[in-house]
Each structure stands twice: as C-alpha cells, then as structure tokens.
Amino acid sequence: MTEGLGDPVPGGGWRGWSALLAEALGERPGSVPLVNLARSGAQAADVAERQLPAARALGPRFASLLVGANDTLRAAFAIERIAAALDRAHGVLSADGAVVLTACLPDPGRMLGLPAPLxxxxxxxxxxxxxxxxxxxxxxxxxxxxxxDHPWVADRASWSVDRLHPSEHGHRLLARGFHTALAATGLPVGPPPALTLDGPPPTRAGSALWMATRGTRWVADRCTDLLPGLIGLALQECRHGLAGSGRLLDAAADRATRSALAALGRTDGAGDGKDPSMSKGAATMVG
Structure with missing residues (x-):
C-alpha cells in the first residue's frame, strides 16, 4: 500500500499516499524529503529484518509502518511472529525519535469479495x-x-483493479487522513493534501494489462502458497458452521492474539536507544 501501487505517475512508477503526505508536511510544501523503502508484498518480518536498518540509517522524523495485510495472505501466518516484528520496528523507530504512522487495514477477504468460508x-x-x-x-x-472503519473503504472507486491497493482517489484520502491525525497531535503541518485527481483515469486496457502481468503472477503465487492452506481453513469453517460452533474459531484466534500481546510485555521493543536528536526531519516509508 505504501509503495504507491494504484497511483501511477507519467513515465512509469508510483506516487501514492506517502508522497502526497510528505508534500504537506513541514513549514512549507516539499520541505520534508521522502524516502520510500516500501515494497509490494512485504510482510512484517521483512520490515523488521530488512527495511528497518535502512530506515534507521536515514534518521527520519516521520516513518510509516503500514504492514500486516500480506501476512494474512500467507500459509505461514503466525500472529505471535507478526506481533514481535511490529513491536520491534515500532519500538526502535520511536526510540530513535521518529513519529510513527500506523493504520488498521481492511479485511482482504471482504475486499476481494471471496465466499464466506474463505x-x-x-x-x-x-x-x-x-x-x-x-x-x-x-x-x-x-x-x-x-x-x-473509514467509510471510503467501502467505495469501489477508492481501490485499484486488484482491490487490495488504493486508487489515486484512495491514496489521496489516506494521505488526507494521516494529515488530519498528525495535525490533531499539534505537529506542524502544511495545507492538507488535495483530493482533486491529477493522474490519468484507469482504463479497461490498463486493468487488463495489469491482470495479464502482475495480477496473473500474484494469483499464481497465492495458489501455491495460500490456497492449499486456505482451503483447509474453509473446510474447517464449514464443519464448525454446520455444528454451530463457529464461535470456537473466533475464541481460539482471540486467545492467540492475547498471548502474542502478552509476550510483548515480557520483551523490550525499544531497540538500542539511539539518540532521538539524530532525527534529520525526513519522512521514511516502510511496509
């Protein structure tokens, strides 16, 4: 999401909400440089192990940590490992003096319109x-x-052809949402990001090209990684549904989440205590 997929720029590449937000930070437009380390498909462990060291080296004033949806689309999903990775990344960046941006992400199953058992x-x-x-x-x-929970999440126009990444409209709304949240904390921000679209409108040809290239590869990857395990989960869902015991699956997930959070209380996620004064005022985006 942070890489900018869904918000193309002329000549190739992506812009996205982070670039739109960076333009609206600081005392004047463009005064906060942006380094976008985000990569499509990154999971929480990728952020903590690979992107975090690079982000720390930049000494950012602002850092985004929007990650987790890709983890839900992998067979090896483990909430305790995700929690540990997120805690380490957030703790280290905060200890370094960065303002860390996070978000609760939409349910990918609902976004993709999958059948209920899936x-x-x-x-x-x-x-x-x-x-x-x-x-x-x-x-x-x-x-x-x-x-x-944002109302615009339910608007199809806010999402690109893959239904997992925002469209330009969605990226602008996301940038505006973070701008509002930052302003509410009293941090200095400029005028909010504009909601007026300036990119080319999506076309059927462009959507078909995406599906024929990146979309097909994504589906193939998930068929070998997620699908076998997801089918097993769907069968389990159906069995519990027929038995009227679906609440047991919810309860098990809740217990695992509570256990993962409890484990964080026994660890120090604040990193090695790098001096917060090292923050250079840049915006670094990971995820």
Missing part, C-alpha cells in the same frame, strides 16, 4: 493483526488511523 478465516487474521497494530501503536505513542 473470507471468514482471512477476516479473523486481519482482526488479529489490527488488534496488534492498535496495541503496539498505543504502546509507543504512534499516530494511528482507523482505516478499516
């Missing part, structure tokens, strides 16, 4: 991730956006 397990996973993100953000005093 959508419910993904929704359960996303709720677990969002619970962890909310708790970790509160723990370190991050700026949190309840994106999953």
């Amino acid at each position: 959508a419910r397990p993904l929704g359960r996973r996303m709720r677990a991730v969002n619970t962890v993100v909310h708790a970790v953000s509160a723990r370190y005093g991050g700026v949190h956006l309840h994106l999953a």
Whole structure:
C-alpha cells in the first residue's frame, strides 16, 4: 500500500499516499524529503529484518509502518511472529525519535469479495493483526488511523483493479487522513493534501494489462502458497458452521492474539536507544 501501487505517475512508477503526505508536511510544501523503502508484498518480518536498518540509517522524523495485510495472505501466518516484528520496528523507530504512522487495514477477504468460508478465516487474521497494530501503536505513542472503519473503504472507486491497493482517489484520502491525525497531535503541518485527481483515469486496457502481468503472477503465487492452506481453513469453517460452533474459531484466534500481546510485555521493543536528536526531519516509508 505504501509503495504507491494504484497511483501511477507519467513515465512509469508510483506516487501514492506517502508522497502526497510528505508534500504537506513541514513549514512549507516539499520541505520534508521522502524516502520510500516500501515494497509490494512485504510482510512484517521483512520490515523488521530488512527495511528497518535502512530506515534507521536515514534518521527520519516521520516513518510509516503500514504492514500486516500480506501476512494474512500467507500459509505461514503466525500472529505471535507478526506481533514481535511490529513491536520491534515500532519500538526502535520511536526510540530513535521518529513519529510513527500506523493504520488498521481492511479485511482482504471482504475486499476481494471471496465466499464466506474463505473470507471468514482471512477476516479473523486481519482482526488479529489490527488488534496488534492498535496495541503496539498505543504502546509507543504512534499516530494511528482507523482505516478499516473509514467509510471510503467501502467505495469501489477508492481501490485499484486488484482491490487490495488504493486508487489515486484512495491514496489521496489516506494521505488526507494521516494529515488530519498528525495535525490533531499539534505537529506542524502544511495545507492538507488535495483530493482533486491529477493522474490519468484507469482504463479497461490498463486493468487488463495489469491482470495479464502482475495480477496473473500474484494469483499464481497465492495458489501455491495460500490456497492449499486456505482451503483447509474453509473446510474447517464449514464443519464448525454446520455444528454451530463457529464461535470456537473466533475464541481460539482471540486467545492467540492475547498471548502474542502478552509476550510483548515480557520483551523490550525499544531497540538500542539511539539518540532521538539524530532525527534529520525526513519522512521514511516502510511496509
């Protein structure tokens, strides 16, 4: 989401909400440089292990930590590992003096319009991730956006052809949401990002090209990674549904989430205590 997919720029590449927000930070437009380290498909462990060291080297004043949806789309989903990775990344960035932006993300099963037996397990996973993100953000005093509950999330025009990444309209709304949240904390910000679209409108040809290239590869990857496990989860969902015991699956997910959060209380996620005065005033985006 932070890489900017869905908001193309002329000549190739992506812009996205982070670039739109960076333009609206600081005392004058463009005074806060942006380094976007985000990569499509990144999971929480990728952020903590690969992107975090690069982000720290930049000494950012602002850093985004929007991650977790990709984890729900993997067979090896483990909320305890996700929680540990998010806690480490947020703790280290906060200890370094960065203002960390986080968000609760929409349910991918609902966004993709999957049948209920397939959508419910993904929704359960996303709720677990969002619970962890909310708790970790509160723990370190991050700026949190309840994106999953925003009315515009239900607007199809806010999403690109893959239904998982925002369109230009969605990226602008996301940038505006974070701008509002930052302003509410008293941090100096400029005028809010504009909602007027300036990019080319999506076309059927462009959508077909995406599906024939990146979309097909994404589906193939998920068929070998997620689909076998998801089918098993769907069968389990159906069995519990027929037995009227679906609440047991919800309860098990809740217990796993509580256990993951409890484990964070026994660790120090604040990193090695790098001097906050090292913050250079840039905006670094990971995820």
